[in-house]
Amino acid sequence: MSKIMVVDDEIEIAEMIEDFLRIENIEVVKADSAEKTLELLNEDIELLVLDINLDGMNGIELCKQIRKLILFLSFF
Numbered sequence: 001m002s003k004i005m006v007v008d009d010e011i012e013i014a015e016m017i018e019d020f021l022r023i024e025n026i027e028v029v030k031a032d033s034a035e036k037t038l039e040l041l042n043e044d045i046e047l048l049v050l051d052i053n054l055d056g057m058n059g060i061e062l063c064k065q066i067r068k069l070i071l072f073l074s075f076f
Contacts, residue, residue, distance in 0.1 A: 003027040007037050008051040034062040
């Protein structure tokens with residue numbers, strides 16, 4: 001089963017995306033902040049659906065952090 005993470009600070013939007021993905025038998029992990037995303041992110045997640053307008057760290061900065069993390073982890 002595929003696993004996708006949906007990151008959106010608007011719960012209703014994240015739940016709507018989750019509903020559509022579950023119809024296709026896709027497992028969904030939801031996060032409502034950049035901090036929660038970094039906490040829940042793991043190698044089982046195949047795709048990240050990311051809101052750009054997050055409170056605190058915006059989606060673009062979060063994407064940069066994730067790319068750095070993946071690059072760092074690829075060395076080990």
